[in-house]
Amino acid sequence: MxxxxxxxxxxxxxxxxxxxxxxxxxxxxxxxxSPMELVLMAAGGCSSVDVVSILEKARQQVSAVRCEVKGERADAVPAVFTKVHLHFVVTGTDVADKHVERAVALSADKYCSVAKMLEASVQLTHSYSIENV
Known part of the structure; x- marks a missing residue:
């Protein structure tokens, strides 16, 4: 690469x-x-790819996935991220909580390369909510 x-x-x-x-x-x-904003976007994008893929394989009727990413940076230079939180909002019909929980956990613990790289030095947390339509 x-x-x-x-x-x-x-x-x-x-x-x-x-x-x-x-x-x-x-x-x-x-x-x-900025490059630092792109780091947050990369984490959200990488995790979102995983979540959507896992939910599709679980045959969930998902119509939208939004990942809201918030990062906190150190006060000193270099102003690295100290905390990053990814919140997934999954919209669909009859989307099962257990499937979303599993998809977010698998992305965080196993699949998202960006998150795995960041977690070596950043407190990385995840959450989700479901909007059934």
């Missing part, structure tokens, strides 16, 4: 993945998300 990051101007950078996808980053958060 690889990526290339090119400076555009100011504190704005364009990153391109080895697979050819790109994202803009902005250290001032004026034009794009």
């Amino acid at each position: 690889q990526a290339t990051v090119n400076w555009r101007d100011g504190l704005v950078f364009e990153a391109e993945s080895g697979s050819g996808h790109s994202v803009t980053m902005d250290g001032n958060k004026a034009e794009a998300a």
Whole structure:
């Protein structure tokens, strides 16, 4: 796996993945998300992929999944994340609590590479709620 990051101007950078996808980053958060915001988004995205995949395999009738990610950072430089909380909101018809609980736990404990990497130095927590429609 690889990526290339090119400076555009100011504190704005364009990153391109080895697979050819790109994202803009902005250290001032004026034009794009900051690199630290992208870390939170990556954790939420990685875990969401797992949760959706697991729920689909469990044949749950899911119509939406939202992952709300909150991070707390250290007061000193480097301002690393000290705590990250991922809250999943799963919407669907007759979605079983046991399946959502299992999907979130499997993502946290086994599958999400981003979360597993972060948990080495960050207090990582998870929760969920279900909105039946």
